[in-house]
Amino acid sequence: MAARKPPPQRLVLALDCDCFYAQCETRRDPSLAGKPVGVRQKHLVITSNYAARAFGIRKGDSLAEVRRKCPQIVIKDGEDISHYTEVSNAWRAFVANFVGSRCPVEKSGLDELFVDVSAAVDAHGAGGAGEIGHVHGDDVLDDARLASAARLCDRLRQATKRELNLETSAGVSTSKLLAKTVAGLHKPFQQTVLADTPSNRRLVLPDDLPLRKVYGIGHSTAQQLASAGVATVGDLRDFSGPSSISDIERLRALARGDDASQVKQTGAPKSIGAEESFWTRPLQVPSERADEALKLLARKLVRKLAVDQKAHGARPLENVQLSARRAAERSGSPRALTSTLAEGPASAQREKTPGREAKSRPARARVGTLTDDAACEALASKLEADAAALLTALYPHGATLSILNLGVTLKTIDAAGHADISSFLTKRKAPAPRPPPPVPAPVAPPASPGTASTTGIDGAEVDPQTLSELPPEIRADIERQLALWRKTRRPPAKKPRRSSARPAPPPPAVDEAAVAQIVAMGFSRKAAVAALERVNGDVQRAIDGLLASS
Numbered sequence: 001m002a003a004r005k006p007p008p009q010r011l012v013l014a015l016d017c018d019c020f021y022a023q024c025e026t027r028r029d030p031s032l033a034g035k036p037v038g039v040r041q042k043h044l045v046i047t048s049n050y051a052a053r054a055f056g057i058r059k060g061d062s063l064a065e066v067r068r069k070c071p072q073i074v075i076k077d078g079e080d081i082s083h084y085t086e087v088s089n090a091w092r093a094f095v096a097n098f099v100g101s102r103c104p105v106e107k108s109g110l111d112e113l114f115v116d117v118s119a120a121v122d123a124h125g126a127g128g129a130g131e132i133g134h135v136h137g138d139d140v141l142d143d144a145r146l147a148s149a150a151r152l153c154d155r156l157r158q159a160t161k162r163e164l165n166l167e168t169s170a171g172v173s174t175s176k177l178l179a180k181t182v183a184g185l186h187k188p189f190q191q192t193v194l195a196d197t198p199s200n201r202r203l204v205l206p207d208d209l210p211l212r213k214v215y216g217i218g219h220s221t222a223q224q225l226a227s228a229g230v231a232t233v234g235d236l237r238d239f240s241g242p243s244s245i246s247d248i249e250r251l252r253a254l255a256r257g258d259d260a261s262q263v264k265q266t267g268a269p270k271s272i273g274a275e276e277s278f279w280t281r282p283l284q285v286p287s288e289r290a291d292e293a294l295k296l297l298a299r300k301l302v303r304k305l306a307v308d309q310k311a312h313g314a315r316p317l318e319n320v321q322l323s324a325r326r327a328a329e330r331s332g333s334p335r336a337l338t339s340t341l342a343e344g345p346a347s348a349q350r351e352k353t354p355g356r357e358a359k360s361r362p363a364r365a366r367v368g369t370l371t372d373d374a375a376c377e378a379l380a381s382k383l384e385a386d387a388a389a390l391l392t393a394l395y396p397h398g399a400t401l402s403i404l405n406l407g408v409t410l411k412t413i414d415a416a417g418h419a420d421i422s423s424f425l426t427k428r429k430a431p432a433p434r435p436p437p438p439v440p441a442p443v444a445p446p447a448s449p450g451t452a453s454t455t456g457i458d459g460a461e462v463d464p465q466t467l468s469e470l471p472p473e474i475r476a477d478i479e480r481q482l483a484l485w486r487k488t489r490r491p492p493a494k495k496p497r498r499s500s501a502r503p504a505p506p507p508p509a510v511d512e513a514a515v516a517q518i519v520a521m522g523f524s525r526k527a528a529v530a531a532l533e534r535v536n537g538d539v540q541r542a543i544d545g546l547l548a549s550s
């Protein structure tokens with residue numbers, strides 16, 4: 001019998017935005033184009049654009065150092081990352097929409113995505129427009145599927161630039177490990193493809209490569225391995241001694257260039273938090289300064305929740321959590337704290353996050369749509385009160401803190417996550433209004449008059465309100481797809497005709513999805529049904545009404 005053919009290799013893109021925070025700043029203030037721009041957090045410049053990097057500025061340089069290297073640099077404050085998160089979410093939705101729902105998109109950082117494009121390449125065959133980009137290692141790219149994936153990646157990156165005004169770089173290969181390893185080799189706005197051959201694996205994973213530079217080996221794992229005398233890729237490949245590290249086989253495989261991990265579709269985050277540190281001037285509790293810190297944290301958290309809502313819809317809160325770290329006993333200086341953390345076996349130190357103490361309680365606040373300042377302020381006040389109660393419960397006799405973190409966990413209504421932009425668009429869709437009582441509503445539920453087009457957008461499902469709130473570049477793209485959908489859709493199903501001998505009128509149809517959404521927010525089914533009936537099935541108005549009266 002002939003040996004079974006091995007399954008085709010996966011085709012993976014590792015995408016990374018160029019100088020992400022700095023690029024976001026230039027997007028929202030085009031007068032910065034062409035100028036050196038740096039983004040600061042505290043006294044460090046955490047990133048800068050490529051014009052600034054030409055002056056020798058590197059990520060993490062101090063503000064003073066940066067000004068010395070490039071006196072004319074424009075420095076933007078990057079403490080509030082909500083705008084960057086918003087751009088990141090819009091980018092992820094755009095990429096998911098571009099590749100289609102059969103290609104998983106995994107968020108691996110705010111400016112990083114993995115995309116498995118195998119299904120798209122195999123559906124459309126090899127070829128297609130687009131550039132392959134830089135070929136790393138072996139001179140000739142002798143793999144038609146991989147070349148196709150590279151062209152698809154180029155088209156995706158060009159469309160991202162055109163539609164979102166966002167420049168990205170990428171690595172293209174047959175696993176997350178290999179794609180990620182070459183993603184940063186040519187930047188900005190370029191891509192690199194790596195064929196999976198033995199010599200290429202050796203090239204990107206040379207024997208002397210320190211393990212912390214290998215994708216998939218975290219800092220603490222690298223430290224654990226180092227304490228067993230395994231510091232480089234070569235050491236790990238040859239390592240045969242006993243090890244207490246549970247996934248040593250996976251790590252050894254990584255050193256050989258084998259990465260079996262799949263690209264996993266990223267859903268909505270389960271928790272969201274906001275943090276402040278007080279290294280130089282630890283925070284006494286209770287104090288007015290602590291009250292002020294809680295006030296700011298609650299508002300920071302609500303800004304993040306509002307950004308999350310745009311991407312994933314309004315989700316009910318589950319718990320509110322406050323965690324804190326006490327300041328060092330003798331000195332509150334960052335140096336003293338850092339060295340305290342660095343001591344002792346790394347694993348135990350890191351996993352337990354020494355000094356972190358936390359308390360949580362079920363969330364009392366209900367979340368409506370956070371589209372205006374008043375709604376945000378109302379939620380922030382409730383969270384601030386929760387935070388104050390938690391802080392008192394955590395430190396009934398006072399304390400001095402170096403870190404304070406306020407977070408919430410959220411219920412996930414759609415456990416499957418949001419695979420593409422069509423679900424993003426329909427998230428806040430109100431059901432079609434039903435005729436008002438006492439005339440009974442037609443029996444048939446509002447059947448979708450259309451069929452999903454090849455673009456993945458079902459126009460019948462698109463909420464015009466949500467569409468109007470999207471960034472113009474994305475909106476234009478969706479509108480183009482809607483035009484296509486209108487051309488290809490089936491005519492709407494005819495309404496059943498009423499018979500002359502009228503049967504008993506059916507009970508009014510209840511939109512179960514709308515009811516479930518409201519029940520998930522903590523209201524009873526009866527209240528949900530009544531509220532929906534009062535506003536002719538408009539789910540958003542029903543929620544607003546319930547929130548106003550609760």
Ligand code: DCP
Nearest residue numbers: 016017018019020021022046047048059111187
């Ligand atoms: N960032 C941060 N702290 C750091 C490094 C980065 O907060 N120590 C933020 C700012 C970056 C963003 O994360 O813009 C993405 O990090 P990258 O390492 O991808 O760096 P950039 O996107 O800024 O630049 P590059 O073009 O090298 O990817």
Ligand code: MG
Nearest residue numbers: 016017018111
């Ligand atoms: Mg980047």
Ligand code: MG
Nearest residue numbers: 016109111112
């Ligand atoms: Mg990055």
